[in-house]
Amino acid sequence: MNIAFDILRHDNKQSDTPDKSELYTLFYQMQSGNLEARENIITHEIQRVIIIAKKISSRYNAYQELDDLIGSGLIGLIKGVDTFDLERNICFSTYADVCIKNEIITFLNKKSAMSL
Numbered sequence: 519m520n521i522a523f524d525i526l527r528h529d530n531k532q533s534d535t536p537d538k539s540e541l542y543t544l545f546y547q548m549q550s551g552n553l554e555a556r557e558n559i560i561t562h563e564i565q566r567v568i569i570i571a572k573k574i575s576s577r578y579n580a581y582q583e584l585d586d587l588i589g590s591g592l593i594g595l596i597k598g599v600d601t602f603d604l605e606r607n608i609c610f611s612t613y614a615d616v617c618i619k620n621e622i623i624t625f626l627n628k629k630s631a632m633s634l
Contacts, residue, residue, distance in 0.1 A: 536558075536562055541559065541610060542610075544556075544558055544559050545610070548599075549604075556599060559599050560592075560595060563595055563599075563614060564595075566595070566611070566614060566615070566618065567592055567594075567595050568588060570619060570622065571584060572584065574587060574619070574623070578626065587625070587626075590621050590625035591621060591622050593621050594618040594619070594620060594621025594622065595614060595617065595618055598614045598616075598617030598618065599614075601617075602614075
């Protein structure tokens with residue numbers, strides 16, 4: 519089964535997204551070494567990856583499977599979660615969007631360079 523359907527099915531079961539204070543509590547727990555908090559953050563932000571991947575796919579006529587875009591977007595999300603700095607006073611959603619978009623665009627650029 520492909521990854522996009524697995525993610526969508528899992529995400530539909532997940533209805534309780536944390537509010538901003540709960541999200542930042544998870545980040546503090548993650549910084550203390552709690553890997554479960556990191557996993558919770560990533561799980562709760564999967565829908566963000568799917569939305570961005572769909573927008574990029576339609577906007578740039580990316581002839582890649584949505585699975586590939588979602589996969590690279592998830593890598594961007596994980597990098598964003600791991601590098602997010604609470605001290606910088608930046609909203610995580612803004613930071614995550616940039617990380618996800620950058621990873622997907624980098625993936626598309628590499629794919630197009632390989633096809634030349």
